[in-house]
Amino acid sequence: MGDATDQDRFAEVFLPHLVDAFRLARWLAGSRADAEDIVQEASLRAFKGIRGFGGGDSRAWALTIVRNTSYSWLAKNRPSAVVLTEDLDQTARDRLDQSPAMERTPEAALIAKVEAEEIRKAMATLPVPFREVLVLREIHGLDYRAIAEIAELPVGTVMSRLARARRKLLDAVSGGVT
Amino acid sequence: MTLSKDDELLLNAYLDGELDFLEASRFEARLASEPALAAEIEAYRLLRAVLRSDLAEDVPSPDLRRRVTSSLDLRTPRRTPAWGALAASFLAGAVLAGSMTIGVLHREAGDELASEVVSAHIRSLMAPAPTDVPSSNHHTVKPWFNGKLAFAPVVPDLGSQGFPLVGARVDVVGLEPAATLVYSRGKHLISLTEIPAGKEAARPARSYEERGFLARSWSQGGVAYFAVTDAAASELEAFVRLFQAETAGKGQS
Numbered sequence: 001m002g003d004a005t006d007q008d009r010f011a012e013v014f015l016p017h018l019v020d021a022f023r024l025a026r027w028l029a030g031s032r033a034d035a036e037d038i039v040q041e042a043s044l045r046a047f048k049g050i051r052g053f054g055g056g057d058s059r060a061w062a063l064t065i066v067r068n069t070s071y072s073w074l075a076k077n078r079p080s081a082v083v084l085t086e087d088l089d090q091t092a093r094d095r096l097d098q099s100p101a102m103e104r105t106p107e108a109a110l111i112a113k114v115e116a117e118e119i120r121k122a123m124a125t126l127p128v129p130f131r132e133v134l135v136l137r138e139i140h141g142l143d144y145r146a147i148a149e150i151a152e153l154p155v156g157t158v159m160s161r162l163a164r165a166r167r168k169l170l171d172a173v174s175g176g177v178t
Numbered sequence: 179m180t181l182s183k184d185d186e187l188l189l190n191a192y193l194d195g196e197l198d199f200l201e202a203s204r205f206e207a208r209l210a211s212e213p214a215l216a217a218e219i220e221a222y223r224l225l226r227a228v229l230r231s232d233l234a235e236d237v238p239s240p241d242l243r244r245r246v247t248s249s250l251d252l253r254t255p256r257r258t259p260a261w262g263a264l265a266a267s268f269l270a271g272a273v274l275a276g277s278m279t280i281g282v283l284h285r286e287a288g289d290e291l292a293s294e295v296v297s298a299h300i301r302s303l304m305a306p307a308p309t310d311v312p313s314s315n316h317h318t319v320k321p322w323f324n325g326k327l328a329f330a331p332v333v334p335d336l337g338s339q340g341f342p343l344v345g346a347r348v349d350v351v352g353l354e355p356a357a358t359l360v361y362s363r364g365k366h367l368i369s370l371t372e373i374p375a376g377k378e379a380a381r382p383a384r385s386y387e388e389r390g391f392l393a394r395s396w397s398q399g400g401v402a403y404f405a406v407t408d409a410a411a412s413e414l415e416a417f418v419r420l421f422q423a424e425t426a427g428k429g430q431s
Contacts, residue, residue: 010250018246022238036242043246059389119228137194138229141297143304144196163190170221 006050013053014046017062020140024063027135028070028128034077042069063140064150067132074128122172130165133158181218189215193222195305202306227350230294291352292395292404296388298349298358299369299406308367309345309360319346323357329374331357332401334424341368341417361417366409368417373402394418398425
């Protein structure tokens, strides 16, 4: 890519990941329209910073920018959604510990019947930092280490957040039909 | 049942392919002997299947790309893809494969199934092991699928023809468990996924390229097949031809 223009590099490095970028922003921001605004903003940042891309995993690079742009956007437009992660982990842990141990034997049968729509609703109620790791894992198919790099977290935290995110979704799904 | 915190983490890490071989084997032994744990992981698998099949289908409006490119004053890039060479070898393959028709030479929007199969292949490469059952013996691999699938996949032995079997795993594709055989070619792995008759029965022969991986799909005997690899296109073609020759007329048994 020696003397390629910034436009060429952008088209090579960022544009191929537009759908991935959209999916991440869509789940962080909550709506499609907001997600498209975020992706556009992220594109601008990526374009300005394209010379900072030193090769390697362009998808992770693009997703990192989209993730950071989403957080700036949330801080500005949905300040309540962005909670200090330390606080969040503590409150989330408390909430989890307080939730009664439900009998969930027929869970599997249950989920099979549950509309995807309900899972979407449950996703929307997850705190952003939980949703983020879940989306990067399930929709983008990234492993723990890649998620840790994009979300700037220790791998152990990625693992525990994923576990809690899934537990919450399963509880939400089985909670409605006891 | 309610899992202990430790078991919950273990189950998640297992599901995500993040356990090393030893830990994974131990966990699988527990799954086999603890029905409650097995039921629990089934719930997680279903949750994953719903997340992957439904949520992953969100696509931006067609406008987004235009908005992005026009705001940056980019000419909408029409990159010349490396299709020339690939197309040539695929066409050669199509001629050799006789009646097979060659489809569109790129991944069509909305072909989520192909995308899922490629994703499953990529994930398997990230996991500690690309297979759930490592074995080069097709007599070991075939019965391993018993009870895991609602059909019996074909497991041809291509070892003497340069594609030794490495093992197998179960992928969830389009919400259904699918049989995936893993073969090797030099340092490259080839994932061969079989999806039984049904909605995918009449999958046309088609080639894809996604994130540097090549994939081929075709159907035979009421089963849809996908082969995914990072090996060269010519190797994939050779593999597909051998596989088709070995499985001709067998289909689902």
